Amino acid sequence: MDLSEAGSPQEVIERVSSQLGCSSTSWDVAEYFDQHDKLRDLRQEFLVPKVADLPQSDLTLLDGSEDCVYFVGNSLGLQPKNTKKYINEELEKWAKIGAHGHVMGSRPWVWAENNLEDLMAKIVGAKPEEVALMNGLTVNLHLLLLAFYKPTAKRHKIVLEEKAFPSDLYAVESQIRLRGFDPSESMVFLKPRAGEDTLRTEDIVSTIKREGDSIAVVMLGGVQYYTGQLFNMEVITKAGQAQGCYVGFDCAHAVGNAELQLHDWGVDFACWCTYKYMNSGAGGLAGAYIHEKHAYTVKPALLGWWGHKLDTRFQMTNVMSLQPGVSGFRLSNQPILLVCPLQASLEIFNKTSMKDLRKKSVLLTGYLEHLLKHYYSVDKSDPRKPHVRIITPSDPAQRGCQLSLSFSVPIRAVFQELEKRGVACDMREPDVLRVAPVPLYNSFADVHRFITVLGAALEASKQHN
Template sequence: MPWAFCDEVLATDMSNIVGCKEEELAIMNGLTVNLHLLLMSFYRPTEKRHKILIESKAFPSDHYTVESQIRLNGYDPARSIIFVEPRKGEYDIRTEDVLSVIEKEGDGIAVILLGALQYYTGQFFNMPVITKAGHAKGCYVGFDLAHAVGNVELHLHDWDVDFAVWCTYKYLNSGAGSLGGAFLHSKLADTMEPKLVGWWGHKFKSRFDMNNELELSPGISGYRLSNPSIFAACPLRASLDVFCKTSMSELRAKSVVLTGYLEYLVGHYFGKDSPHRKNKEFITILTPSNPEERGAQLSLYFSIPINRIHSEMGKRGIVCDERKPNVIRIAPAPMYCNYLDVWRFIDALLTIMDIAENQPDLDSELD
């Protein structure tokens, strides 16, 4: 039954991308389902330690999962969620501010859950430093890798991360709604067990005996519920085959210079102080300028409404997305983008911005 192993045969190549042992990850479900399953094990609140720390603008799936898990355990999200946020007038969250909150509130925090790479700003959090600080205060530390996997170098095992979840349809290119991934550190394999079990978490050697006597697979494999879709596994297999032709270190090296080139051109042509923007609308980059604090993504904040700008980008073959009211995210993914692609984007954006600035009735012009 080759289909019965369609999830397991992906584990080796995926482990190289997220930096862990093969037995520490499972390909299963979707990101939010996996987050719920893991939080059911990791979030065990007490009156003293019942809080979850997340970023103030966490992705909705993380925010809603945290709220519902807190309510499920009989606590009030208003009392049990701690938000870490940027300082006034800033866009990104300083690492020292995260550490300060952990130091101050850590004795009451059960779980720290951050998006490893913040979806809105593109900020890449200092995962090993935050993990070490959380552990020092007795907290479990987990990360949502949705925008980080396949984008930046990850070393989940060596960084001592307790758990992580991710989807595979962004930088891993497997298609929207495809299979997700989950990580559980091997140090916790014998102490953490799923609160909900399904037959796919049963050890393979006796899974098809159908005797209803559970032999739970160890570690994260025991969290699997149902047999995965072979149709969802195939595109992920194809994507991982391409990733196997290179390495995350090589991709990251290209990404740093490619995104740096994009950052330079955006600032040169659209920065607030650029001579090209004199008395014109401008673009602010929300993403950190330090390459170590970002991936391929730059979040561009426009000083004018973006709905029409985004529409025109689509008509010109530029694949990006809008985050209302004023942000468009651009990501020159190093797997298939090059310097010419970056320049073509800037050239198109010059034309689009000129239209936006010179024609008030942009709706009729662009729609």
């Protein structure tokens, strides 16, 4: 059976369980999915932590030699196996030939990051010349806002989510103040409707239309970090631009997770980190994008020598020959030791496609949703029984691989019991666990194991009360 066949995850799960003659919750279903997963070998490209090595594991409860259930790629992706090799190559080159390494070896330091931009562009749906690998995410966001946010007395507002990632909020606030405006008057917050957890696309669009010509920039996350909601970036971009606004996205939780088409959607600018779904390591080299239509019209407010054209950069004339587009926003040479892990990860992505990864992701997360609803929905006959509410949209088109789970019992105790049992996930106060089965390296068996462990964790957490 081709797992990419048409049909919702629920329909695929039911077909497989019927074919196997077993319950849809049976281990046999997970095993079948893994056996027929064309991408299953990609897991071998990564180092998966062992249960025994996780700091909170209780080895009286489980086998320490097993791989952990790693569902926290939304925070930090696993290490590609080639990472250490590539870093060691550069350390060896530095040791042996010193400054000659700037222009020699498999990744000359002067243009090492340029060699990766074709691969990165494929993942975000852009042209290579629209992408730059540089700095950290918030630095890039500041550089982009300095260029795209040009407030006037009439058009000075920035639209963002009420629960935007804190760093995005701080960046927007400080950019508004830098231009002499008041954040309390210049920030427009998008809020879910009463009783709802996520934003409706029609409400985002109506807000943009209502605020109209007072908006300078619409700046949202591609995937909302807390709820896991994947925004309709194409519709939002068209709505913002129809009102004369620039539209940009922080794609930290979207890149390597959702199918992006930044160029075709006409997105004005975007930025992202690469240490979540892109597996480049904590604080890894970040990315930025500017649509080619702005290549010669939107220029950086801050200049550095890495924005100078490469062919004359080292002539040191002190006369800037600015690279067009996002490349002109470069400030300094990139740390080669951060280029290495990103290269290792991008090479793995290049063995497949975002389209195929997305197909697996929809089924993988749909399978998790199916099992959660089966075992942990509200039990009307026993309302005191612990239950889980999924606040991430149920529509696969409105989410990536992450599900945000709201619990009816104190979350910290459940989280601690999961950690004891070799599960790595992510807790957000007051009552949410973020769980992210990543299609690049997670399996359907991981999902089934998680559900089993969750039952034991919920039971054990009662002792904390």
